[in-house]
Amino acid sequence: MRKTLLEGLTHGPLTEPAPAPDEAALKELAESVERAARARLGRSLSIRQVDAGSCNGCELEIHALANAFYDLERFGLRFVASPRHADVLMITGPVTKNMREALLRTYNATPDPKWVVAIGACAADGGIFAGSYAVEGGVKDVVPVDLHIRGCPPSPTDMLKGLLALLEQTSRKA
Amino acid sequence: MIPPRTHVTEEGWRQATERLATGELTLLGLWADGADVSMAHLDEKTADIGVLTYTCEDGRYPSVGARHPPAIRLERAIASLFGLRADGAPDARPWLDLGFWDVAQPLGKRAPAQAPAPYEFLPAGGECLHQIAVGPVHAGIIEPGHFRFTANGEHVVRLEQRLGYVHKGIEGLMQGASLDRAAKLAGRTSGDSTVAYAFAFAQAAEIALQVEVPAHAVFLRALMAELERIANHFGDIGAICNDATFTLMHAQCGILRERVLRVTHACFGHRLMMDVIVPGGVARDIAPEGAAVLRTLVAEVRKVFPALIELYDSTASLQDRTVTTGVVKPDYARQFGAGGYVGRASGRAFDARRALRYAPYDLLKFDVPVLDAGDVNARVWIRIREVEQSLALIEQILDRLPAGEIIAPLRAKAGEGLALVEAFRGDVLVWLRLDESGRVARCHLRDASWFQWPLLEAAIEGNIVADFPLCNKSFNCSYSGHDA
Ligand code: SF4
Numbered sequence: 001m002r003k004t005l006l007e008g009l010t011h012g013p014l015t016e017p018a019p020a021p022d023e024a025a026l027k028e029l030a031e032s033v034e035r036a037a038r039a040r041l042g043r044s045l046s047i048r049q050v051d052a053g054s055c056n057g058c059e060l061e062i063h064a065l066a067n068a069f070y071d072l073e074r075f076g077l078r079f080v081a082s083p084r085h086a087d088v089l090m091i092t093g094p095v096t097k098n099m100r101e102a103l104l105r106t107y108n109a110t111p112d113p114k115w116v117v118a119i120g121a122c123a124a125d126g127g128i129f130a131g132s133y134a135v136e137g138g139v140k141d142v143v144p145v146d147l148h149i150r151g152c153p154p155s156p157t158d159m160l161k162g163l164l165a166l167l168e169q170t171s172r173k174a
Numbered sequence: 175m176i177p178p179r180t181h182v183t184e185e186g187w188r189q190a191t192e193r194l195a196t197g198e199l200t201l202l203g204l205w206a207d208g209a210d211v212s213m214a215h216l217d218e219k220t221a222d223i224g225v226l227t228y229t230c231e232d233g234r235y236p237s238v239g240a241r242h243p244p245a246i247r248l249e250r251a252i253a254s255l256f257g258l259r260a261d262g263a264p265d266a267r268p269w270l271d272l273g274f275w276d277v278a279q280p281l282g283k284r285a286p287a288q289a290p291a292p293y294e295f296l297p298a299g300g301e302c303l304h305q306i307a308v309g310p311v312h313a314g315i316i317e318p319g320h321f322r323f324t325a326n327g328e329h330v331v332r333l334e335q336r337l338g339y340v341h342k343g344i345e346g347l348m349q350g351a352s353l354d355r356a357a358k359l360a361g362r363t364s365g366d367s368t369v370a371y372a373f374a375f376a377q378a379a380e381i382a383l384q385v386e387v388p389a390h391a392v393f394l395r396a397l398m399a400e401l402e403r404i405a406n407h408f409g410d411i412g413a414i415c416n417d418a419t420f421t422l423m424h425a426q427c428g429i430l431r432e433r434v435l436r437v438t439h440a441c442f443g444h445r446l447m448m449d450v451i452v453p454g455g456v457a458r459d460i461a462p463e464g465a466a467v468l469r470t471l472v473a474e475v476r477k478v479f480p481a482l483i484e485l486y487d488s489t490a491s492l493q494d495r496t497v498t499t500g501v502v503k504p505d506y507a508r509q510f511g512a513g514g515y516v517g518r519a520s521g522r523a524f525d526a527r528r529a530l531r532y533a534p535y536d537l538l539k540f541d542v543p544v545l546d547a548g549d550v551n552a553r554v555w556i557r558i559r560e561v562e563q564s565l566a567l568i569e570q571i572l573d574r575l576p577a578g579e580i581i582a583p584l585r586a587k588a589g590e591g592l593a594l595v596e597a598f599r600g601d602v603l604v605w606l607r608l609d610e611s612g613r614v615a616r617c618h619l620r621d622a623s624w625f626q627w628p629l630l631e632a633a634i635e636g637n638i639v640a641d642f643p644l645c646n647k648s649f650n651c652s653y654s655g656h657d658a
Contacts, residue, residue, distance in 0.1 A: 004485055049315045053340045056654045057365020062315055067428035081313035097274040098339045102310045133280045134343035
């Protein structure tokens with residue numbers, strides 16, 4: 001174990017430079033965040049992830065955000081276990097009928113101010129699953145959404161760009 | 175070769191059920207299509223697969239689950255989705271239908287949904303028992319499902335799962351879909367196994383349409399399947415260690431997984447390789463520099479991975495958590511036909527690549543690692559050994575990758591096909607029926623998780639509640655694959 005630890009210390013970091021915040025995301029956010037009651041959060045956001053019906057592909061890439069290459073935590077962004085500790089809900093999947101209620105309750109359990117980020121093509125409008133008897137639709141059909149990060153699944157870099165844009169907006173003075 | 179379906183009488187259906195109950199045959203799947211119910215079974219000695227169909231009278235068929243418990247949830251799902259009832263079934267509660275849909279039996283004779291009856295969890299008897307309800311929304315970045323624990327102090331007396339939260343109605347969306355769209359849907363049944371699902375769906379379609387896939391494409395399919403396997407195994411090994419609070423392994427395995435995904439992106443243009451396998455072949459060829467990038471990856475993994483295995487093996491605090499935790503008895507693994515590392519860590523040697531020898535695995539050399547301990551540790555070791563086998567397979571594929579076309583033309587016609595493909599977590603079954611226009615009349619997708627989830631309930635018994643996340647991770651069943 002010591003060897004592995006030492007190697008970690010002597011080799012250069014794998015973590016890559018931060019991507020620029022996504023322009024389109026900044027634009028989408030400019031509208032939603034302006035009207036939000038702006039509490040000072042500093043440059044730090046706690047994220048609660050909710051799978052509202054995804055195929056689990058989006059989750060794989062969300063997991064990747066924590067690996068050494070993307071290292072989400074260096075930006076002050078971290079995943080928390082409870083919606084009560086969260087500033088941001090990161091929601092994946094088409095919202096299934098079976099998850100609608102659980103999603104609403106999770107949303108209501110998250111204190112204000114809060115932001116909702118819809119991750120993936122499915123979360124945008126139900127994606128390929130739209131129209132099913134078992135699917136309610138996109139996330140915006142159930143709770144208000146501040147930012148969409150599209151892709152099937154979106155790459156970790158795309159998610160990082162979107163989240164950095166969110167960070168920029170939330171930490172900007174009103 | 176899998177023979178076409180046989181239509182049986184009630185007597186034939188009962189006989190097959192008996193052979194499942196005595197362990198002579200293993201249940202591979204049970205599904206409905208209109209008024210028909212079909213079962214696929216496997217003779218593990220000869221690797222022969224049989225498919226039987228019974229046409230229900232008055233929407234009823236003789237219960238398989240009454241004699242063979244692995245069929246119980248499948249029968250409950252058939253009742254909820256199609257409205258066909260298993261006569262004599264031991265459990266009449268709905269499955270997948272949690273009472274939120276507007277329609278009842280959405281794939282059968284549709285009816286407006288009724289207000290759902292309260293869902294009764296199975297009882298547990300004894301003194302000083304308490305219940306813990308967990309989910310559907312869990313604490314981590316994980317799919318939703320409900321777990322109902324009955325515990326005595328810290329010890330789990332009974333766990334019962336209630337699943338279906340991520341049911342998207344994929345089989346419903348498939349009906350009437352074009353082959354293209356259906357292949358995309360199949361590849362989104364469980365995102366972590368998108369290659370395996372696309373592979374199985376394509377095979378089923380090719381059997382139905384009697385198409386020969388170009389050899390080049392066949393080899394590329396296996397290449398992607400092995401890359402998907404190692405990416406997931408790295409993710410799992412790291413995540414299991416993380417749940418045993420050994421984060422160093424998690425970080426290191428996360429790096430390996432990311433390296434694989436970057437290579438898959440470079441080779442096939444998508445990190446998870448979604449929509450690359452299509453009926454007839456593959457949608458795009460491997461990038462020109464692909465082989466070189468892959469060889470570098472294999473060399474790199476071979477350099478780093480042994481040190482991580484050593485680290486896993488020599489860390490006593492980690493072993494303390496994984497050894498003897500969450501044991502699956504070999505008898506259960508056999509009875510349930512548990513696939514993947516769950517089965518192979520508990521003495522069941524089945525691997526669809528080996529048993530069915532579907533192309534190109536008939537031309538490739540590999541071992542199927544098997545252990546008997548059945549604990550979390552054994553499930554980790556199976557994954558470790560499989561990574562090594564997959565690396566060797568990737569090299570063999572690169573060495574003998576034949577030149578040629580990537581896709582064969584398809585001609586629309588009616589037909590049926592069944593395929594079984596080894597995903598990283600176990601065998602995926604796809605049964606497909608096409609109509610004359612080549613559209614999907616009915617498609618059934620059965621994830622390996624169907625026969626693994628129930629074993630998790632058994633494995634956790636007598637363990638402490640705090641070890642549940644560790645056991646759960648060592649199974650890593652798919653919620654989406656199961657709920658579909
Ligand atoms: S966007 Fe794609 S990866 Fe994400 S849940 Fe939907 S189908 Fe799966």
